[in-house]
Amino acid sequence: MAECFFHTGRPAVARCKQCGRPLCSECRIIKEDGIFCSLECAERFSVFAKRAEELEAKRNKESGTSGLIKFIIFLVILFAIYLIIRRFL
Numbered sequence: 001m002a003e004c005f006f007h008t009g010r011p012a013v014a015r016c017k018q019c020g021r022p023l024c025s026e027c028r029i030i031k032e033d034g035i036f037c038s039l040e041c042a043e044r045f046s047v048f049a050k051r052a053e054e055l056e057a058k059r060n061k062e063s064g065t066s067g068l069i070k071f072i073i074f075l076v077i078l079f080a081i082y083l084i085i086r087r088f089l
């Protein structure tokens with residue numbers, strides 16, 4: 001394993017989840033989100049995670065809407081076919 005980013009010669013026990021810096025047991029900051037080298041990294045990661053979550057939620061919402069639109073188009077096509085068939089009968 002690599003040595004600590006802040007202490008030369010001290011073996012790293014973890015890596016910052018945000019920037020990937022190797023950290024010794026003294027330098028690591030343990031948060032509920034993971035292990036970080038600094039509070040800035042922890043903050044940045046939580047912002048990033050929150051944004052990713054929002055993006056995911058937005059994507060799910062959009063795919064739900066497009067699914068509904070597809071279903072409506074399908075019904076319209078079905079209705080058009082019904083009208084065409086009725087004209088021939």
Ligand SMILES: [Zn+2]
Binds near residue numbers: 021037
């Ligand atoms: Zn970091």
Ligand SMILES: [Zn+2]
Binds near residue numbers: 004005024026027
């Ligand atoms: Zn250290």
